[in-house]
Amino acid sequence: MDTNSWLNVLHFITAQTASTTGNSSSLISGEDYKIIFACISAAITMGLVGVAAALSEGYAAAKACEGIARNPESSGPVTRTMIIGQAVTESVAIYALVIAIIILFLMV
Amino acid sequence: MEEIGKRWVLYYIPGTDIPIPLGGLHVYTVITSFFVLFLLLIISYWFSHRFQFIPTKTQSLLEIIILWFKSLIEPIIENSNIDILYEILPFVSSLFLFIFFGILLSLIPLPYLEEPTSDLNCTIALALTSLFYSWITALRFRGFHGIIKEFQGPLYSEGIEGQDKTLIQKLSVLFFFPFKIIEEISKIISLSCRLFGNTLGSGIVSIVISTLTFYMFVPILIDVLLTGFEAFIQAFVFASLSTVYISSYFAEH
Numbered sequence: 380m381d382t383n384s385w386l387n388v389l390h391f392i393t394a395q396t397a398s399t400t401g402n403s404s405s406l407i408s409g410e411d412y413k414i415i416f417a418c419i420s421a422a423i424t425m426g427l428v429g430v431a432a433a434l435s436e437g438y439a440a441a442k443a444c445e446g447i448a449r450n451p452e453s454s455g456p457v458t459r460t461m462i463i464g465q466a467v468t469e470s471v472a473i474y475a476l477v478i479a480i481i482i483l484f485l486m487v
Numbered sequence: 488m489e490e491i492g493k494r495w496v497l498y499y500i501p502g503t504d505i506p507i508p509l510g511g512l513h514v515y516t517v518i519t520s521f522f523v524l525f526l527l528l529i530i531s532y533w534f535s536h537r538f539q540f541i542p543t544k545t546q547s548l549l550e551i552i553i554l555w556f557k558s559l560i561e562p563i564i565e566n567s568n569i570d571i572l573y574e575i576l577p578f579v580s581s582l583f584l585f586i587f588f589g590i591l592l593s594l595i596p597l598p599y600l601e602e603p604t605s606d607l608n609c610t611i612a613l614a615l616t617s618l619f620y621s622w623i624t625a626l627r628f629r630g631f632h633g634i635i636k637e638f639q640g641p642l643y644s645e646g647i648e649g650q651d652k653t654l655i656q657k658l659s660v661l662f663f664f665p666f667k668i669i670e671e672i673s674k675i676i677s678l679s680c681r682l683f684g685n686t687l688g689s690g691i692v693s694i695v696i697s698t699l700t701f702y703m704f705v706p707i708l709i710d711v712l713l714t715g716f717e718a719f720i721q722a723f724v725f726a727s728l729s730t731v732y733i734s735s736y737f738a739e740h
Contacts, residue, residue: 473684
């Protein structure tokens with residue numbers, strides 16, 4: 380299945396929704412494809428990086444919980460180290476957010 | 488919601504045709520950051536223009552804040568370099584206070600009043616300031632030789648003092664030096680993009696929730712909670728990472 384048939388499917392769906400809303404005269408042009416694919420790619424970017432960032436930050440928080448439960452006096456340094464480590468981990472998600480914002484606001 | 492990324496940029500000096508160098512001037516960013524700076528200056532002067540041996544209430548508050556900052560950066564610096572703690576304490580605490588009050592500034596309900604750190608130029612300026620300060624501190628305390636030693640990599644400085652270096656040690660400098668340069672550049676990118684993305688992201692979340700609930704009273708609470716949490720965490724992280732980068736030049740090998 381080449382990319383042109385995917386475009387035809389997308390064209391069919393959006394033409395159907397356009398006809399049901401009563402605006403049947405407007406067919407999709409190249410600019411609309413640009414907006415549609417920008418939205419889809421931004422959503423995929425944020426979704427994938429959300430999975431990775433949530434898993435890794437939850438892992439760090441779970442390990443910090445274990446450490447505090449084993450040695451409750453060390454809760455201050457452990458929490459501080461956990462926050463710094465989670466911030467460094469989160470920077471990957473933040474790069475993806477910046478890329479998604481660039482896609483949405485500058486490329487469209 | 489269509490005006491999220493839009494900012495008012497002056498490309499020319501008003502009334503003339505002279506272009507402003509470096510691509511223009513972001514007016515609201517400059518105004519809000521100078522507002523935060525003057526606010527902090529006035530508060531700190533008002534609290535500290537006369538110190539007493541028996542502290543008053545405001546002086547006690549100030550001392551509590553300074554001691555909290557000291558306890559924040561003391562575990563990061565190693566014990567052998569504890570004498571640079573009082574050197575970098577004013578810089579790190581002013582970074583913390585600027586970011587904290589800069590993000591809290593968006594709670595004031597005025598139009599066009601945004602955080603100065605939701606502009607990438609401001610955060611890049613903060614990151615560059617932090618990095619140059621780390622270089623200058625390393626120059627002052629360890630000299631030019633210390634920085635060169637840091638850039639040569641760990642393998643070159645091994646061995647007995649005064650002994651000739653082996654060929655592998657000399658070749659390892661060629662390997663480590665580009666990575667050290669890339670590391671410095673990536674420090675700028677990670678510091679600035681983290682602060683920018685976090686402040687802009689929390690602002691977008693507030694806007695989206697307000698739009699979904701048609702600007703009822705619930706988003707005020709969410710906005711205050713989210714902004715306060717965001718301000719504290721981001722200021723804490725930026726100050727801690729600046730301390731880590733400064734003290735990385737003082738690490739013992």
